[in-house]
Amino acid sequence: MTGCAPEDKATPQLNLLDGGTKGGRIEEEIRRDQASLSDEFFSEEEMKKIKILVDTIMPKDATSPAASEIGVPDFIEFIMKDQPAHQTPMRGGLMWLDFESEEKFGKSFLALVHEELIAIVDLVAWPESATPEYEGGVRWFNMLRNLTCSGYFSTEAGWKYMDYKGNQPNVWDGVPQEVMDKHGFKLEEKYIALYLKPEQRGKVAKWDKEGNLIG
Amino acid sequence: MPMIPARLSMLTHPINNERGVCFFCSQCNRACQVYADFSAGTCLLNPAMKKGKVDLFTNSMVRKVTTNDQGKATGVSFVSKVDMKEYKLNSRVVVLGASSCETSRIMLNSKSKTHPNGIGNSSGVLGHYLHDSTGASRSGIVPSMMGRERYNEDGVGEMQMYTPWWGDNKKLDFARGCHIEYGGGMGQPGYGAGSGMESMRKYIVDEFGKPSPNGGYGEGLKKDVRQLYGASIGRAGRGESVPRFDNYCEIDPSMVDKFGIPVLRFHYNWTDQMILQAKHMQDTFEEILTNAGAILLGKKQGFETNYGLAAPGRIIHEVGTARMGNDPKTSVLNSNCQAHAYDNLFVVDAGSFVSQADKNPTWTILALSWRTSDYIIEQLKKKNI
Numbered sequence: 001m002t003g004c005a006p007e008d009k010a011t012p013q014l015n016l017l018d019g020g021t022k023g024g025r026i027e028e029e030i031r032r033d034q035a036s037l038s039d040e041f042f043s044e045e046e047m048k049k050i051k052i053l054v055d056t057i058m059p060k061d062a063t064s065p066a067a068s069e070i071g072v073p074d075f076i077e078f079i080m081k082d083q084p085a086h087q088t089p090m091r092g093g094l095m096w097l098d099f100e101s102e103e104k105f106g107k108s109f110l111a112l113v114h115e116e117l118i119a120i121v122d123l124v125a126w127p128e129s130a131t132p133e134y135e136g137g138v139r140w141f142n143m144l145r146n147l148t149c150s151g152y153f154s155t156e157a158g159w160k161y162m163d164y165k166g167n168q169p170n171v172w173d174g175v176p177q178e179v180m181d182k183h184g185f186k187l188e189e190k191y192i193a194l195y196l197k198p199e200q201r202g203k204v205a206k207w208d209k210e211g212n213l214i215g
Numbered sequence: 216m217p218m219i220p221a222r223l224s225m226l227t228h229p230i231n232n233e234r235g236v237c238f239f240c241s242q243c244n245r246a247c248q249v250y251a252d253f254s255a256g257t258c259l260l261n262p263a264m265k266k267g268k269v270d271l272f273t274n275s276m277v278r279k280v281t282t283n284d285q286g287k288a289t290g291v292s293f294v295s296k297v298d299m300k301e302y303k304l305n306s307r308v309v310v311l312g313a314s315s316c317e318t319s320r321i322m323l324n325s326k327s328k329t330h331p332n333g334i335g336n337s338s339g340v341l342g343h344y345l346h347d348s349t350g351a352s353r354s355g356i357v358p359s360m361m362g363r364e365r366y367n368e369d370g371v372g373e374m375q376m377y378t379p380w381w382g383d384n385k386k387l388d389f390a391r392g393c394h395i396e397y398g399g400g401m402g403q404p405g406y407g408a409g410s411g412m413e414s415m416r417k418y419i420v421d422e423f424g425k426p427s428p429n430g431g432y433g434e435g436l437k438k439d440v441r442q443l444y445g446a447s448i449g450r451a452g453r454g455e456s457v458p459r460f461d462n463y464c465e466i467d468p469s470m471v472d473k474f475g476i477p478v479l480r481f482h483y484n485w486t487d488q489m490i491l492q493a494k495h496m497q498d499t500f501e502e503i504l505t506n507a508g509a510i511l512l513g514k515k516q517g518f519e520t521n522y523g524l525a526a527p528g529r530i531i532h533e534v535g536t537a538r539m540g541n542d543p544k545t546s547v548l549n550s551n552c553q554a555h556a557y558d559n560l561f562v563v564d565a566g567s568f569v570s571q572a573d574k575n576p577t578w579t580i581l582a583l584s585w586r587t588s589d590y591i592i593e594q595l596k597k598k599n600i
Contacts (some may be wrong), residue, residue: 059431142413149409165371172239204229
């Protein structure tokens with residue numbers, strides 16, 4: 001579907017001994033993932049609605065892509081199959097969109113123009129100001145917003161947007177000195193001798209005959 | 216408050232030429248690719264198998280320990296998950312390391328004429344003294360940490376800091392103690408990243424002091440999620456509970472699993488001591504977080520919810536059910552983790568514990584199983600078993 005399936009991205013072999021994992025799946029899990037990926041939950045029309053909604057929640061801006069450009073609709077589709085408890089509430093909300101659009105504008109949701117679409121979303125997007133009859137809709141939109149965020153920020157583009165600095169080749173040496181200085185912190189004297197010294201990371205330990213560490 | 220760097224079983228120097236060294240990828244929970252992070256499979260089984268004296272049977276669900284009329288364990292009977300057929304393995308010694316409750320389940324299911332209540336259960340203690348840690352937590356958002364400078368906070372693995380209780384124990388109204396674990400930081404955004412904006416977004420204020428509205432959508436939402444990244448902190452208390460005979464597991468006579476093996480059912484209640492311990496955790500967290508300038512999230516757990524005391528088993532460090540002791544009338548195993556009932560049957564998981572400290576029994580399990588292994592070798596050489 002999207003090139004994000006486990007089989008599509010071969011992970012590099014880093015094992016030192018035979019049989020190291022590929023960071024992947026056992027047979028049972030592969031079969032489950034494949035079943036989930038080949039089954040279709042959302043109809044074409046529902047997927048169109050999802051695409052519009054996730055792009056409203058996480059739109060394109062000057063520095064980052066829209067949610068539909070980085071696979072968020074497919075992610076939500078997968079989650080529906082991986083966690084079936086979400087199916088009924090999600091589908092219910094998507095159906096409600098058409099009902100409300102008919103009531104307010106005499107058209108189905110997909111036939112609305114942008115301002116009309118936003119007017120419908122606004123009924124359920126703001127928990128503090130939503131009127132009581134939209135309480136169910138608010139809960140549905142909260143779920144959709146949370147899933148969209150999960151799908152968005154767990155991608156490479158999402159990491160870039162958050163400016164996540166981990167999972168990069170590095171030799172970790174604790175909090176950078178500038179940051180410590182800025183907040184007025186110092187490392188505790190008594191631990192300094194015990195901390196990992198990056199330049200010693202390659203030295204193989206020496207053991208005596210009883211298995212005691214001697215260097 | 217003592218803030219101690221947490222000790223982890225992760226190599227930062229090479230100990231030999233076979234296991235690798237941590238290179239800070241922070242994917243520990245997906246199995247360490249270079250075997251720097253300790254795991255029984257990679258660090259114990261792998262080297263043992265390389266010596267060529269181990270036959271490893273996988274996908275094999277053990278049903279029971281088999282025994283003979285001469286008072287010996289003779290092996291195990293298992294179901295192969297591959298063909299769903301029953302097989303038997305014979306051996307001179309049987310060592311159970313299935314994890315506390317499962318080991319007891321196997322022993323309880325090993326009924327015979329001589330052991331109608333399950334192997335090693337003449338004391339009636341097998342399955343009893345089930346023991347897990349207490350747990351309660353609270354989290355908050357620190358405004359001064361919003362939108363903070365980015366740097367690598369993955370470090371070496373997951374648990375980074377640890378605080379053992381430091382106050383005056385005489386002033387406490389409950390037994391035993393606890394420690395605090397910490398969550399938060401600019402870790403890898405994954406499933407769940409950016410969630411909770413329906414209630415947390417209002418804590419972000421702009422330069423004029425105007426708070427964002429809860430919920431919403433759009434570019435403003437994106438920016439606010441980024442602003443909150445790394446600003447939330449969590450406190451989780453983990454404490455020692457009082458072991459009780461009446462906390463136990465037993466075979467459920469009415470249910471079997473998909474292999475036809477009778478399952479366990481559990482009986483476990485926290486004492487009032489543990490509820491008071493949880494209350495103390497909540498009071499402590501509130502004090503710490505407030506003094507750290509955090510906005511506390513959610514409502515403080517109170518009497519109605521046992522102060523957020525986690526349900527028994529949720530802290531997933533259960534020990535016990537095959538407790539060791541000198542008296543066969545009140546214990547299952549002796550001090551060598553050898554069953555009182557059968558001298559060639561051993562237990563090397565946490566089933567032998569009579570209780571534990573706050574949690575983290577693994578190193579003790581390793582020490583005990585090493586000691587038991589040495590004992591088995593010595594007994595085999597002497598032809599005692």
